Amino acid sequence: MKSFEFIAPRTLDQVVELLPGPRDLKARDRVKLLAGGQDLLGELKEYLVAPEQVLNLKTVPGLSTFAERDSNYEVGALVTLAELEQSATLRRTHAMVAEAAGAVGSVQIRNQGTVGGNLCQRPRCWYYRHEQAVCIKKGGSECFAYGGLNKYNAILGGGPSYIVHPSDLAPALVAAGASATIRSKKGERTVELERFFTLPSEGAVTRENVLAPDEVLVRVDIPAMAGWTSTYMKFRERSSYDFALAAVALALRMEGGRIAEARLVLGGVAPIPWRCEKAEKALVGRKVDAKICALAGKLALEGAEPLAHNAYKLPLAQGLITKALRKLAGT
Numbered sequence: 001m002k003s004f005e006f007i008a009p010r011t012l013d014q015v016v017e018l019l020p021g022p023r024d025l026k027a028r029d030r031v032k033l034l035a036g037g038q039d040l041l042g043e044l045k046e047y048l049v050a051p052e053q054v055l056n057l058k059t060v061p062g063l064s065t066f067a068e069r070d071s072n073y074e075v076g077a078l079v080t081l082a083e084l085e086q087s088a089t090l091r092r093t094h095a096m097v098a099e100a101a102g103a104v105g106s107v108q109i110r111n112q113g114t115v116g117g118n119l120c121q122r123p124r125c126w127y128y129r130h131e132q133a134v135c136i137k138k139g140g141s142e143c144f145a146y147g148g149l150n151k152y153n154a155i156l157g158g159g160p161s162y163i164v165h166p167s168d169l170a171p172a173l174v175a176a177g178a179s180a181t182i183r184s185k186k187g188e189r190t191v192e193l194e195r196f197f198t199l200p201s202e203g204a205v206t207r208e209n210v211l212a213p214d215e216v217l218v219r220v221d222i223p224a225m226a227g228w229t230s231t232y233m234k235f236r237e238r239s240s241y242d243f244a245l246a247a248v249a250l251a252l253r254m255e256g257g258r259i260a261e262a263r264l265v266l267g268g269v270a271p272i273p274w275r276c277e278k279a280e281k282a283l284v285g286r287k288v289d290a291k292i293c294a295l296a297g298k299l300a301l302e303g304a305e306p307l308a309h310n311a312y313k314l315p316l317a318q319g320l321i322t323k324a325l326r327k328l329a330g331t
């Protein structure tokens with residue numbers, strides 16, 4: 001690890017004062033933000049980033065607020081995954097968010113890991129994580145996973161990079177219609193979480209979200225979902241702790257045994273949480289039976305382009321969709 005200056009800012013104003021300019025892309029990795037540190041420390045130790053300064057967000061007051069009002073939640077960037085997982089009210093009103101938090105890593109990771117860190121963590125693709133592999137994510141010209149070992153990579157939305165977004169929380173928060181509040185020297189802006197994440201073909205291929213170099217994520221707001229039920233289902237290789245090979249965040253509003261509204265977002269299959277609007281529309285007005293489960297699975301994975309070693313993700317994600325639909329419909 002290269003040595004760096006460790007700074008403990010006392011206010012958010014101090015944090016944004018120390019960040020580079022909004023268009024200073026070259027300086028973006030000169031200053032890094034530290035939350036729980038579980039992803040950042042790995043990156044530092046592997047020489048994936050070599051910042052001059054590390055700003056400890058944990059000394060900044062006001063980022064750990066976890067407040068509920070009429071089933072609307074304000075979740076500060078430093079709220080831990082364990083707090084979400086263990087919240088009885090969140091479990092009742094937004095089960096998929098609490099379940100997704102509870103599906104992250106191990107108990108230790110959830111005790112230390114934060115909401116902001118989970119949403120802003122970097123990809124887990126082993127080419128990206130290898131110090132000597134200068135892949136397209138690190139400014140190189142090629143995605144080595146595309147023609148290489150791509151068992152864990154994207155089947156949807158890939159190109160020119162084929163990473164999958166590693167966050168469990170992200171699909172559930174997108175399905176919940178959550179928004180992110182972002183702070184810079186210019187003030188605050190709010191972005192729907194669905195628009196927070198960017199495809200490699202849309203934004204800068206070296207980033208996974210809309211945060212500019214001068215910005216910090218300060219909070220996530222989750223709106224009430226009266227009348228909805230929801231669940232998060234994840235399949236991983238190791239049951240003790242592991243990233244998702246595929247995951248499903250599903251929310252349904254039922255009326256008279258039929259689906260009145262649906263939200264379906266996939267994790268582990270694309271560089272962003274993958275919203276399946278066609279499948280959501282097809283579910284409306286239907287009872288949950290084998291036919292609609294198969295149709296929802298087919299529409300959700302429409303356009304999938306598996307690489308040489310990851311076609312298994314198609315039936316895996318489709319199986320999880322069926323399981324989640326049946327669980328929520330009680331069939």
Ligand SMILES: Cc1cc2nc3c(=O)[nH]c(=O)nc-3n(C[C@H](O)[C@H](O)[C@H](O)COP(=O)(O)OP(=O)(O)OC[C@H]3O[C@@H](n4cnc5c(N)ncnc54)[C@H](O)[C@@H]3O)c2cc1C
Nearest residue numbers: 035036037038039040105113114116117118120167168217
């Ligand atoms: C063994 C292991 C298993 C894991 N398993 C899972 C898993 O199953 N599912 C999963 O989702 N994740 C997993 N993770 C990834 C990750 O460590 C956790 O998700 C954790 O939530 C990260 O949070 P943190 O606060 O420790 O992040 P940090 O390491 O502090 O930060 C992560 C990144 O986000 C940036 N950042 C942090 N806060 C902010 C902010 N407020 N604004 C802007 N940028 C910010 C940091 O600069 C850094 O680049 C795992 C990690 C490990 C080491």
